[in-house]
Amino acid sequence: MEALLEHIAKSISLDATESDFILSCFKPIQVKKKTILLEEGQICNTQYFIVKGCLRLYIINDKGAEQTLQFGIENWWITDHMSLQTQNPTHFYIQAVEHSEVLAIDQKTFDDLLRKLPKMERYFRLMLQKSYAASQMRIKYLYTQSAEERYRHFNHLQPEFVQRVTQYMLASYLDFSAEFMSKIRAGLERK
Amino acid sequence: MEALLEHIAKSISLDATESDFILSCFKPIQVKKKTILLEEGQICNTQYFIVKGCLRLYIINDKGAEQTLQFGIENWWITDHMSLQTQNPTHFYIQAVEHSEVLAIDQKTFDDLLRKLPKMERYFRLMLQKSYAASQMRIKYLYTQSAEERYRHFNHLQPEFVQRVTQYMLASYLDFSAEFMSKIRAGLERK
Numbered sequence: 001m002e003a004l005l006e007h008i009a010k011s012i013s014l015d016a017t018e019s020d021f022i023l024s025c026f027k028p029i030q031v032k033k034k035t036i037l038l039e040e041g042q043i044c045n046t047q048y049f050i051v052k053g054c055l056r057l058y059i060i061n062d063k064g065a066e067q068t069l070q071f072g073i074e075n076w077w078i079t080d081h082m083s084l085q086t087q088n089p090t091h092f093y094i095q096a097v098e099h100s101e102v103l104a105i106d107q108k109t110f111d112d113l114l115r116k117l118p119k120m121e122r123y124f125r126l127m128l129q130k131s132y133a134a135s136q137m138r139i140k141y142l143y144t145q146s147a148e149e150r151y152r153h154f155n156h157l158q159p160e161f162v163q164r165v166t167q168y169m170l171a172s173y174l175d176f177s178a179e180f181m182s183k184i185r186a187g188l189e190r191k
Numbered sequence: 192m193e194a195l196l197e198h199i200a201k202s203i204s205l206d207a208t209e210s211d212f213i214l215s216c217f218k219p220i221q222v223k224k225k226t227i228l229l230e231e232g233q234i235c236n237t238q239y240f241i242v243k244g245c246l247r248l249y250i251i252n253d254k255g256a257e258q259t260l261q262f263g264i265e266n267w268w269i270t271d272h273m274s275l276q277t278q279n280p281t282h283f284y285i286q287a288v289e290h291s292e293v294l295a296i297d298q299k300t301f302d303d304l305l306r307k308l309p310k311m312e313r314y315f316r317l318m319l320q321k322s323y324a325a326s327q328m329r330i331k332y333l334y335t336q337s338a339e340e341r342y343r344h345f346n347h348l349q350p351e352f353v354q355r356v357t358q359y360m361l362a363s364y365l366d367f368s369a370e371f372m373s374k375i376r377a378g379l380e381r382k
Contacts, residue, residue: 057327059331059334059335061334061335062335067334067335069327069330069331069334070327070330080327081320081323081324081327082324082325082327082328084324085320085321085324091328091331092327092331114313118309118310118312118313119309121309121312121313121316122305122309122312124316125312125315125316125319128316128319128320128323129272129276129319130276131323132272132319132322132323132326133271133272133273133275133276134273135323135326135327135329135330136248136260136261136271136272136273136283136326137273137282138326138330139260139261139326139329139330139333140250140260140282140283142330142333143250143252143258143260143366144250144252144253144258175334
């Protein structure tokens, strides 16, 4: 659970009592590969901090195909913020891509944590700012890059990550067909 | 400037001294229609709270066409978070769609405000949570909805707003051609 404290310590300083209190708010979970932590129709009530492994957020589209919208790896947070805030049923699935270790905090405990330790507002504000900045860029790329450009860009930013997920997941995340993905990979490998 | 205080009061309570201090951090600006507040290549250094009017965030794509990625109306915040955080040049433009009244806060003053009045962390955390939730949904719609579905959805959620922007801006925001937009409008008007 030290991973979370180290991550928080980059934004705010904590004494031992505060650290203990924070950890007491989280439930460590070992999540086997392919385990689903949230599924369409449920009310999302939990935020996950990824200590180890990889999770993804996806939807099942009209054609019945999985469409990955987001990946989360070590030190990232993942949840459906809309369902969490509105308490309306989620449209999303959250699933472990690899065997993962996560820290889960439910919404009631989250509110409690912030009420009792308001300095944590800063940590979460900074995290959300980063996430939101990334999603502004993501939307830009979805509008402007071709599938191939998206792949090269993603591969450049996250070269190791590309090896951790299936071609199918990455193809849906980057919004192109698995066939095109195979072509690109074959092309790059030849260089 | 009361609009901002009212907006903040929905999340946290403020006394008169705190309210005065907050207002002292913002610079009210009257922005004429089409004025550009941020342009590609600049370092984004300012967050804007919209008191009245409408702003948009857009890019100029490879073909030289404007592509609107985001609109902001009354009580919304707008900025390029990535450039603001990294202090790298922005890819975006921010422009007034209508004559607008905005409150501007530069990054140094923003940091100062949060240092001196840490309870404001909560307000900004909540705002970012909403913005991020909206962008998660936005990305979902970009992947799953057809142009026509996006238009109907947007028109349903923001019927008055649709009247405030040009067809050209809305068409680029919803990622379809102005021709298709005209067709849809004509179709709806006939019903």
